[in-house]
Amino acid sequence: MTKLICQRILLKLSGEVLMSEVGGSIDTEIIKRLALEIKELCDAGLQLGLVIGGGNILRGAQKASEGLDRVTSDQMGMLATVINALAMQDALESVNQSARVMSALKINQVCEEYIRRKAISCLERGQVVIFAAGIGNPFFTTDTAASLRAIEINAQLMIKATKVKGVYSADPNKDAKAVFYPNLTYNEAINQRLNVMDTTALVLCHEHNLPMRVMNIFEHGALMRLMQGENIGSFIERGKTND
Numbered sequence: 001m002t003k004l005i006c007q008r009i010l011l012k013l014s015g016e017v018l019m020s021e022v023g024g025s026i027d028t029e030i031i032k033r034l035a036l037e038i039k040e041l042c043d044a045g046l047q048l049g050l051v052i053g054g055g056n057i058l059r060g061a062q063k064a065s066e067g068l069d070r071v072t073s074d075q076m077g078m079l080a081t082v083i084n085a086l087a088m089q090d091a092l093e094s095v096n097q098s099a100r101v102m103s104a105l106k107i108n109q110v111c112e113e114y115i116r117r118k119a120i121s122c123l124e125r126g127q128v129v130i131f132a133a134g135i136g137n138p139f140f141t142t143d144t145a146a147s148l149r150a151i152e153i154n155a156q157l158m159i160k161a162t163k164v165k166g167v168y169s170a171d172p173n174k175d176a177k178a179v180f181y182p183n184l185t186y187n188e189a190i191n192q193r194l195n196v197m198d199t200t201a202l203v204l205c206h207e208h209n210l211p212m213r214v215m216n217i218f219e220h221g222a223l224m225r226l227m228q229g230e231n232i233g234s235f236i237e238r239g240k241t242n243d
Helices: 028-043 060-065 070-094 116-124 142-152 186-191 199-207 222-227
Strands: 008-013 047-052 099-103 128-132 157-162 183-185 212-216 234-237
Touching: 008 142, 028 047, 028 070, 028 222, 047 070, 047 116, 047 142, 070 099, 070 128, 099 116, 116 128, 116 142, 128 142, 142 157, 142 199, 183 186, 186 199, 186 234, 212 222
Parallel strands: 008 047, 008 157, 047 128, 099 128, 157 212, 183 234
Antiparallel strands: 212 234
């Protein structure tokens, strides 16, 4: 069995990662490739929790800015994450990787209710647990949900999968002078407003000493290489207590 640097991780995918470049909210080829990479990790013994955003379908905050009630729009965004979670569950099962969708909202005819002890038990049995519907409350992002679930399941590392190499001082697709940060602390990310995750999510990670790796999910095989110890993307940690 491949030696891995962690036993249990939380992988955070943005909904935009699933989008097709030619239109459509979910690209079946992308989600199938991700499922195969996740299965490879699970076959190597990794316990993996997964949170997927819903931005490829609907962004609650954006709809609120357009005049929709914020609570209603956030609830719509939570349902979008359930759609993505079900799509990922189906893709994982199609490659013979057992997966469970656990929702913070009660949708018992579609998926299970989130119960922490049950989620951990599923992880220990080698099942991928997909946490859907954020934390079940408006005004909180899926970034915060990912941080919270990672802490609750005692993950040793959270990985934020993006479309770029890691953390930059600005959007590298728009600013050629953007500086890449291979290592930084949570306080640096917050104070410099680097837009890694929302502040609530970063503070949770900082307070609970949960390290994070930000990486490009479109680099094939990078997840496995990272779990084998290769230095990929940007690494964020709490740093010194007086940092």
